[in-house]
Amino acid sequence: MNSSDPGEEGAARESRGIQSIEVGGQLLLALAHLARPTPLKDLAAEAGMNAAKAHPYLVSFGKLGLIQQDPATGYYGLGPLALQLGLISLQQVDPIRLASAELPALARTIGQTVGIAIWGNRGPTFVRLEEGPTAVHVNMRHGTVVSLRETASGKLFAAFMPREKVLDALSLEAGAPKQRLDPRFEAEVRKVREQRFASIVDGTVKGVSAISAPVFDGFGKMVLALTAIGPSAALSADPASKAAKELVRCADAISAKLGALPAAASA
Known part of the structure; x- marks a missing residue:
């Protein structure tokens, strides 16, 4: 038997x-x-x-x-x-769905609020937010459009989106005719592009900092920004910090699932 x-x-x-x-x-x-x-x-x-x-x-x-x-x-x-x-x-792969699945664990690991920003009709727009254990008081919700110049997510998109789209969004943001990038912001954007990382300290809200890493698809196009937001005293803007490394690691892992080459190879 x-x-x-x-x-x-x-x-x-x-x-x-x-x-x-x-x-x-x-x-x-x-x-x-x-x-x-x-x-x-x-x-x-x-x-x-x-x-x-x-x-x-x-x-x-x-x-x-x-x-x-x-x-x-x-x-x-x-x-x-x-x-x-x-x-x-x-x-068949949805970048937002993939990134959203990573947000809860990322928020716990970094200890701060994390979110996903995409390029919308008016520029960088947050579509997902996951609160972390550390409270941060910012006027941020789903659908919030953020500044290209004054936010980490915005600087990241300014570095990787087509130039004409960036100039159009800057014009809309400033309520002025479209102009060329000023040399100072051009230098900031160039550095962000080289580092594949953006940060800002005491940006739109005093005492609040943010760090952001790009997610790319298999065609080399930036599809979203993975961003952490927290009190400046608790969230380091240094690319070598533990929070920054974890954010970049997560962004790179999502990019790999979308078919993107590793940063060194694509560079």
Whole structure:
């Protein structure tokens, strides 16, 4: 009589995979990690196998369109099917939903209020807020449009959004005709772009500071700003602070889920 648990048998069937697919999949992971066309020897080494073992997998992946070989160089890169799958995946992923799921844990870790800002019709607009354990008294709610010049989120968008959109929003904010960026703000924006991080101390509200990190999609476009807001005495604006590092780590993790390359690679 067989006394095995049917539930355990079902779990075993679900967890059982096809080893050859898993082995070959290491080559696809290696191509994604290298992020450039690669010769067979280097690609195989990155996947932890020799070239003779890797080649048959690449032939099969080529027939499916997952990889393709450059006839001139012999290098291997991702094929048209891989690109199509990637584009479909990007279309199905909602950046706001992904980021919203991270807010409660991020607020607890940083110990401050955190939020999500996107680019709206009038500029940077907060669409999600998660209060932290430390109270902060600011007039902020869902739908609040913030200043490009006087907020961390605003500076971040000024650094990464198309210039014409930034100038239009600045004109709307100032209630004046569209003008070029003044040299001082241009320098601030350039620094923010280089650091991929923005901060402000005693900005629109005295005694309140904010730090902000960008989230990018697979096309390299900034889709939202992840921002922490708190008392200046408790929230450091230093990019090397624990709160800033945690904010950037979370933003980078969301970007990776959206298909973005790591900061060093995309730079």
